[in-house]
Amino acid sequence: MPVTSTLNLTDLADRYGSDKGSIKHRYTELYHLLLNPYRHRKITFLEMGLLIGGPEHGIDKDRKTEDLPSIRMWLEYFTKANIHGLDVSDFSWFKHDRFAFHRCDMDDRAEITRAVSEIPGGLDVVLDDASHASHHQQNAFLEIFPRLKSGGIYLIEDLRWQPDTYEKPGITTTAELFRSFIDNREFSHSDPATAEAFNAFIPDMSACIVFPVRYQKNRKDQVAVIHKR
Template identity: 35%
Template structure:
């Protein structure tokens, strides 16, 4: 019974680490300050040049020979967790005494709890003297961004006015937080949130994904001011993971487009609900430190889901194509923008790869030739052709016709074009996904097609592929 009680109250502390200078100090500090049953799971995302923590029975070390990214590191650590609760922390943090018991005491099944933020003095390994906590942040308006006007994204911005007006509220709602540390029931991360998306959101801003999934899924994100975390704001030379602005911006953009456009299938609230919950947010005339980030009073006038994005995603869902974000990829959003106002002009479509049913188990409603059916409905005047190497995927239905053809067979591809014509408007390579096949097929087909053709290669795994296509 005692053992069961311990397991049911254990906190699994996960630390994703990429060549971190202060990892050992962070780990030793956690063991010193924790007052309950804990385990620490460290993911070394690639080689490290710094001393590692000493071995303990409740310390698990996952060593990777190459970096796979922050999100993957967090998911891998959670997969090893045996505790009822999770605490993720950066590898350069210090907590107050008894932090684990305090966090457990005020955490419900669908909550995410954030400790107070203080800056860390890494020389003396303590909170910086006389520093003030930073408790509240808001998501910036995705449509109105003075610093990055061409970017549709949200940033986590310090909300100084709320720090003043809510300073006596010990447990309080948060619109977002900085990502240095978060606490939640393990079941909430695994089941309610479905883990972190490692495919579509890049490698950063996991805090925004957690916040938006939790709030929009019917949960709650709170700050607990009875517990604190001192965090070291690293210099660029100390950072393990790349912090190139373009890479970070891509993560923020992908998350903003996904959640602002209400594409998460588990949501019970839409994005406007979240904004209204925390309204009034900082506006242009508010005395906030981040003057470039504000919400216009008429923010609802900016809020319009692109009809074409929605229509194409709905067609993908109808047939079970994983080109839509509700199932897997964000391709429908790109394609809707690419063909905006031009759908009726598309007369011939060719897709390489019809889709193996056994490879589409992640799609709950998959129908053979799902993408072909999606294109047929979306392009009302188009003949839709497909090729595959399996005979059982050859069929003809209305304006769809598929052929038995290998994308690495030059003679077969040339015969195909003789049958269907050179006047193809749109080609999608969703075949083998092997870079050598993608290059071969493109170099074989392009000279046979008219200059007007739009040729898209999906699922590119080799970033240098472009230089082989010139």
């Protein structure tokens, strides 16, 4: 079915079985509000983390993958966008003239740099739905935010859920990191070098919010929204 003005992002998420829709997180209610102006523009969109059930859940990264619910959703929602997907598992089997896959281990910042260097031009929208490990989220932001275009949007999902398989003891979580900026206009982190790197981005950030799903502050499904100046 072609996209129509009455078909919103939550409808598409539910159709393709994405947990971003009303089935679980309801992130698409926020995303439709933020991203509808981009819908029929020729933008470059990057999603990290393409299918639930990877190493963050103790499943081998070389697992067999057979679906891409959110990518199918984005391709229909954004009628002219070039969609890029990044994951530690292999999704190269999925073919579409507006989709490109990049395999990458988020543990390695050099790997992230290599992967995003394969994307021509800058990025308009970035969505991090990968492992949710704090250092992975922070590695990605440090490498990818500079490649976000002026006026672009960077989204980080599930701020209050970190996988035991990856999370490093004692690290400042990404939720705490962005909360420190929202409260004090300065990033605080257990690693001074990481704090310094994030603080260097402040002049380029025009807005930063942490959105609690269903407006319940203690829910684990929270989203950071960062707008680039």
